[in-house]
Amino acid sequence: MRVSALPMFWACPSSALDCEHPYSPESDAAALGTAVHKALQMMINEASPDPSLSVIAVEHDVDLEELSRLYDIGRDAWTNLRLHAGLDAEVHSELRLEGEAFSGTADIVLVGQDEIVVIDWKSGRLRGDAETQVMGYLDLARKRFGPRPSYRGIVMWLQFGDIEAHDYEDENLDAFEETYARKLENIGKAYAPGVACRYCRRQLECSARREFMQATALAIAEPTCKKLFTPDLLAALYDRAKMLEKCLDQFKDAVSLHVQENGGLDLPNGKRIVERHYQREQYDPRTTWQVLTQQHGFTQEDMAQVLSVGTTAIKRIIGAKTDKGQKVEKQAQALQDIRDANGARTISYSKLIQVKGSNS
Numbered sequence: 001m002r003v004s005a006l007p008m009f010w011a012c013p014s015s016a017l018d019c020e021h022p023y024s025p026e027s028d029a030a031a032l033g034t035a036v037h038k039a040l041q042m043m044i045n046e047a048s049p050d051p052s053l054s055v056i057a058v059e060h061d062v063d064l065e066e067l068s069r070l071y072d073i074g075r076d077a078w079t080n081l082r083l084h085a086g087l088d089a090e091v092h093s094e095l096r097l098e099g100e101a102f103s104g105t106a107d108i109v110l111v112g113q114d115e116i117v118v119i120d121w122k123s124g125r126l127r128g129d130a131e132t133q134v135m136g137y138l139d140l141a142r143k144r145f146g147p148r149p150s151y152r153g154i155v156m157w158l159q160f161g162d163i164e165a166h167d168y169e170d171e172n173l174d175a176f177e178e179t180y181a182r183k184l185e186n187i188g189k190a191y192a193p194g195v196a197c198r199y200c201r202r203q204l205e206c207s208a209r210r211e212f213m214q215a216t217a218l219a220i221a222e223p224t225c226k227k228l229f230t231p232d233l234l235a236a237l238y239d240r241a242k243m244l245e246k247c248l249d250q251f252k253d254a255v256s257l258h259v260q261e262n263g264g265l266d267l268p269n270g271k272r273i274v275e276r277h278y279q280r281e282q283y284d285p286r287t288t289w290q291v292l293t294q295q296h297g298f299t300q301e302d303m304a305q306v307l308s309v310g311t312t313a314i315k316r317i318i319g320a321k322t323d324k325g326q327k328v329e330k331q332a333q334a335l336q337d338i339r340d341a342n343g344a345r346t347i348s349y350s351k352l353i354q355v356k357g358s359n360s
């Protein structure tokens with residue numbers, strides 16, 4: 001078993017069963033993750049302290065701006081984490097660790113006299129159980145380099161700029177091995193359909209998942225008006241509804257693909273789904289500015305209503321003009337200068353997010 005599969009195995013032991021049609025979609029997020037890992041690995045291996053991000057972005061077909069942002073966060077975090085571990089610690093990057101039960105490649109392993117530290121870069125936008133994975137790497141590293149008084153697992157969430165740290169001793173890793181052995185006995189006996197199914201390679205042929213999704217669809221469709229959703233029902237169905245939403249998105253993508261490839265899709269009601277093409281003009285800001293001010297008498301105030309300024313574009317331009325290591329500071333300074341000149345206004349909006357803890 002791969003160490004990266006351990007979180008899913010922890011959530012649902014039967015995810016380790018073999019299957020005939022493994023689900024393994026290619027995704028943009030996976031390409032970005034590979035590109036970020038490569039850039040950070042090159043930075044950590046002294047041979048390439050300054051990787052060419054534009055080359056890596058082209059190689060992996062990912063957005064250079066996003067790659068640069070995640071790389072900068074990872075590099076700054078690495079500088080601090082390296083100091084914490086002590087300069088005498090051995091640094092192993094992309095270290096293959098083999099075990100009898102599970103194996104994997106750890107992003108970074110720092111081996112000191114008194115501590116082993118494992119660092120795992122995460123570039124995804126969804127946070128999940130990463131602790132099981134770093135414990136797996138620490139357990140393998142302990143066997144490879146010998147026991148230490150303490151072990152530290154660090155998950156670097158690059159999208160959020162957050163560091164999640166876990167400290168362990170030998171007894172914690174021993175308990176981890178015991179839990180692993182217990183879960184092995186549940187393969188084929190215990191199924192836990194839920195968020196773990198999202199990345200499970202068995203999802204195309206798992207009857208437990210199918211029944212779970214059918215039950216979710218029924219539970220959501222059953223109440224005939226929103227007042228019938230009690231708080232308990234809303235809470236119980238929230239994550240499940242998200243899973244169903246993802247299935248609906250996949251269904252809509254499949255419809256679009258079919259229509260594009262076949263020119264349309266006939267519906268049982270006698271109608272047909274077709275694709276219509278529309279055009280919308282975009283205006284070059286410099287030409288627009290010139291024409292409207294010189295030929296149509298637009299004032300600066302009029303132009304301010306016509307043009308909009310975006311944070312992302314400002315950051316991108318400053319990032320392109322600034323040396324590495326100073327980008328974040330210069331970007332923040334430019335935005336602060338605009339605020340100080342009364343050039344910013346705050347627009348409030350709300351969206352639903354999940355946070356830790358309960359109100360009760």
Ligand code: SF4
Nearest residue numbers: 012015193197200206
């Ligand atoms: S699809 Fe879901 S329920 Fe089925 S084995 Fe995978 S994680 Fe478990």
